Amino acid sequence: MLEINQVSKLFNPGTPDEKIALNHINVNLRPGDFITLIGSNGAGKSTLMNIISGVMKPDAGDVMIDGKIISHLPEYQRSRWIGRVFQDPMAGTAPHMTIEENLAMAFARGKRRGLKMSIKASRRQMFRESLERLGIGLENRLRAKVGLLSGGERQALSLLMATFTQPDILLLDEHTAALDPARAELITRLTESIVREMKLTTLMVTHNMEQAIRLGNRLIMMDKGQIILDIDEQRKKSLTVEELLGEFARISGHKLSDDRMVLA
Amino acid sequence: MLSSVLGAIELGFLYALMALGVYITFRILDFPDLTVDGSFATGGGIAAVMISNGYNPLLASIVAFAGGIAAGACTGLLHTKGKINGLLSGILMMIALYSINMRIMRGKPNIAMISVDTVFTSINPWIVLPIFIIIVLLLMNWFLHTDLGLALRATGDNDRMIRSLGANTDTTKIIGISLANGLVALAGALIAQQSGFADINMGIGMIVIGLASVIIGEAIFGARNVIHATIAVVLGAIVYRIVVALALRVPWLDASDLKIITAVIVIVALVFPTVSRSIKQKKLAKKRTAELTGVLSKGAAGGDLHA
Numbered sequence: 063m064l065e066i067n068q069v070s071k072l073f074n075p076g077t078p079d080e081k082i083a084l085n086h087i088n089v090n091l092r093p094g095d096f097i098t099l100i101g102s103n104g105a106g107k108s109t110l111m112n113i114i115s116g117v118m119k120p121d122a123g124d125v126m127i128d129g130k131i132i133s134h135l136p137e138y139q140r141s142r143w144i145g146r147v148f149q150d151p152m153a154g155t156a157p158h159m160t161i162e163e164n165l166a167m168a169f170a171r172g173k174r175r176g177l178k179m180s181i182k183a184s185r186r187q188m189f190r191e192s193l194e195r196l197g198i199g200l201e202n203r204l205r206a207k208v209g210l211l212s213g214g215e216r217q218a219l220s221l222l223m224a225t226f227t228q229p230d231i232l233l234l235d236e237h238t239a240a241l242d243p244a245r246a247e248l249i250t251r252l253t254e255s256i257v258r259e260m261k262l263t264t265l266m267v268t269h270n271m272e273q274a275i276r277l278g279n280r281l282i283m284m285d286k287g288q289i290i291l292d293i294d295e296q297r298k299k300s301l302t303v304e305e306l307l308g309e310f311a312r313i314s315g316h317k318l319s320d321d322r323m324v325l326a
Numbered sequence: 327m328l329s330s331v332l333g334a335i336e337l338g339f340l341y342a343l344m345a346l347g348v349y350i351t352f353r354i355l356d357f358p359d360l361t362v363d364g365s366f367a368t369g370g371g372i373a374a375v376m377i378s379n380g381y382n383p384l385l386a387s388i389v390a391f392a393g394g395i396a397a398g399a400c401t402g403l404l405h406t407k408g409k410i411n412g413l414l415s416g417i418l419m420m421i422a423l424y425s426i427n428m429r430i431m432r433g434k435p436n437i438a439m440i441s442v443d444t445v446f447t448s449i450n451p452w453i454v455l456p457i458f459i460i461i462v463l464l465l466m467n468w469f470l471h472t473d474l475g476l477a478l479r480a481t482g483d484n485d486r487m488i489r490s491l492g493a494n495t496d497t498t499k500i501i502g503i504s505l506a507n508g509l510v511a512l513a514g515a516l517i518a519q520q521s522g523f524a525d526i527n528m529g530i531g532m533i534v535i536g537l538a539s540v541i542i543g544e545a546i547f548g549a550r551n552v553i554h555a556t557i558a559v560v561l562g563a564i565v566y567r568i569v570v571a572l573a574l575r576v577p578w579l580d581a582s583d584l585k586i587i588t589a590v591i592v593i594v595a596l597v598f599p600t601v602s603r604s605i606k607q608k609k610l611a612k613k614r615t616a617e618l619t620g621v622l623s624k625g626a627a628g629g630d631l632h633a
């Protein structure tokens with residue numbers, strides 16, 4: 063499905079701030095994989111997401127979807143296959159546009175954007191039904207500006223928008239990190255059910271160790287631009303947070319440090 | 327008095343086209359486009375040259391619209407493909423257009439349309455202009471609610487998001503800036519015909535007048551949604567013209583004082599919301615601090631602190 067082949071990324075080459083963010087990374091996502099990705103601050107997790115989605119181009123290596131090299135495609139062309147939710151609840155929606163307008167834009171993912179009316183009665187009905195599934199009453203506020211929503215509501219909407227057209231790959235970059243625990247829990251539950259129902263191939267960065275173990279069928283650990291551990295479903299089932307942290311310290315030679323890290 | 331106000335309303339309808347163009351760049355795309363000062367004169371120049379050479383005035387106006395689109399496309403390309411800062415792209419294009427406009431006008435800084443038909447010959451402006459503006463408003467609102475129009479609006483609202491949803495924001499920016507300058511040039515063409523001449527300097531200060539119209543419209547009539555906002559822009563352009571007409575009747579004001587009046591309107595409108603917001607914030611902070619520390623000192627020291 064998604065293959066990342068020997069990908070490297072160097073920031074600020076030739077300056078004192080030179081930094082290898084990714085160092086010959088290889089990852090292979092099989093169809094239906096739900097991978098949780100953990101690692102210290104600055105390990106390169108977001109950079110990896112940016113390179114998969116096309117926000118950045120790798121300095122070396124290839125990104126492939128279904129065997130096709132897509133490294134040269136700009137972000138807007140890759141969006142046909144890739145849905146994404148950012149950490150910042152403000153990042154995934156347009157605040158001055160209405161809920162239904164935001165959904166209409168998500169609905170147009172992968173299609174040519176032409177001069178057809180973006181919102182019709184039939185579409186509006188579909189939007190309402192999708193919003194109902196979030197269970198937070200947004201279906202009654204179709205014409206409210208998104209800027210009026212709370213962070214949690216906006217993130218739920220972002221999640222719906224990212225998955226609306228059933229993308230081949232879903233990228234989640236600490237998408238619950240900016241929310242309070244109750245809201246984060248809600249978004250996690252929604253993520254779980256949407257990924258399961260739509261059978262989305264998912265890569266999710268999280269700072270919540272318990273969540274990283276509980277969710278998905280694979281767990282990948284990154285440190286200093288490299289993948290240091292790839293844990294499969296079998297082993298993940300019996301893994302504890304202490305074991306996970308111990309494993310990290312043993313391989314990397316230092317403790318897992320993340321200012322927002324949640325253990326349980 | 328009445329006749330000058332009526333004349334102002336008529337002019338306001340024409341300037342409204344220009345203001346709608348400024349609304350697209352300034353408000354929808356969040357792109358302060360200075361091309362406007364040049365493309366307004368481009369429109370006027372094209373219309374004046376074509377009409378004084380016997381072309382159909384309607385055709386001349388359409389060509390002027392296309393000329394504005396071309397100018398806007400250049401600014402858009404400079405900004406998106408050339409990665410030049412937005413303000414600078416507009417300024418560069420504005421300077422370049424001065425020379426281009428001079429070429430269009432065959433080296434004459436002023437072209438009169440004497441004893442030729444214009445679009446205003448044999449029409450009643452009080453019927454045709456409002457209908458025309460309503461048609462423009464309908465077309466614009468239709469466009470801004472299509473899939474492409476939504477992508478254009480999102481480009482100004484959250485460009486990262488709309489890229490992640492598959493829109494090429496370079497393209498949407500170029501389309502928006504082109505369309506905006508098309509409207510501005512069309513306004514230039516119509517105003518040249520209405521006044522009977524085109525002048526190489528007729529566009530100077532247009533961006534500020536456009537901004538003033540947008541801001542006045544929003545302040546008086548609100549901008550809840552796109553439909554509301556575009557109507558407000560038209561009304562703002564008319565109110566601006568009326569203000570100008572009345573200001574010109576004040577004995578101690580010169581016509582040349584208009585520019586500073588316009589600038590002051592825009593400055594006040596831009597400064598006022600920020601200042602009032604920060605005053606509100608400060609008040610709120612003071613109030614909350616008093617409440618919170620009040621609770622704390624009571625809880626911790628049982629009021630002893632004040633003894």
Ligand SMILES: Nc1ncnc2c1ncn2[C@@H]1O[C@H](COP(=O)(O)OP(=O)(O)O)[C@@H](O)[C@H]1O
Nearest residue numbers: 073074081083102103104105106107108109110
């Ligand atoms: N745009 C950028 N310019 C320069 N350095 C960057 C940029 N983005 C990330 N980095 C650096 O690359 C490293 C990896 O960053 P990132 O991928 O954001 O880490 P993570 O998401 O794992 O915390 C960090 O050292 C960070 O400072």
Ligand SMILES: [Mg+2]
Nearest residue numbers: 107108109235
């Ligand atoms: Mg990160």
